Amino acid sequence: AQSVAQPEDQVNVAEGNPLTVKCTYSVSGNPYLFWYVQYPNRGLQFLLKYITGDNLVKGSYGFEAEFNKSQTSFHLKKPSALVSDSALYFCAVRDPYTGGGNKLTFGTGTQLKVEL
């Protein structure tokens, strides 16, 4: 079975500072990993994905994430946070090769708050 853990319910950071939102995963095979962002009363917006190749993945709005196979982690990062980055962030995993199919398994989400 596949699973995702987001250990922090909330992350607070000052505008202009770097931010990190943590994610660890568990799958039987090779993971497909995704980050999504959700604004209030909206659906999830795709930020970036890791499928294979370079461990550092760059995505939308200046976000990036680093895949670390030995630590089974896929932390989301941004060098300089903006107030407009404040939202709910979800990490998700898909394991299509060992029975996981196409479904995404999500973490419980991390609320990011960027303050002036």
Added chain:
Amino acid sequence: NAGVMQNPRHLVRRRGQEARLRCSPMKGHSHVYWYRQLPEEGLKFMVYLQKENIIDESGMPKERFSAEFPKEGPSILRIQQVVRGDSAAYFCASSDDRGFSNQPQHFGDGTRLSIL
């Protein structure tokens, strides 16, 4: 707007009534997924459909819930004899025709179901 369209955005039902949630995938997408988000929780997979076929319904409750994706028209998630515990946000996502591909799922803005 070529995104995933869900309607209605808000739906209020009394206990025992039926709820019908509709989802039109992005243009060119023939894979549809339904997820449920309970308050303060992440999204939970319910069902995965392709045109006229249910591919994976491992997340669907055994009773009262059904889903379809007909050859013509939107995908429908149907909940019969609703109960208070069905109150949640229901999200639809779609992906392109490449089956077990690495393409991300694109989400609609959801239907927020409230049971009185």
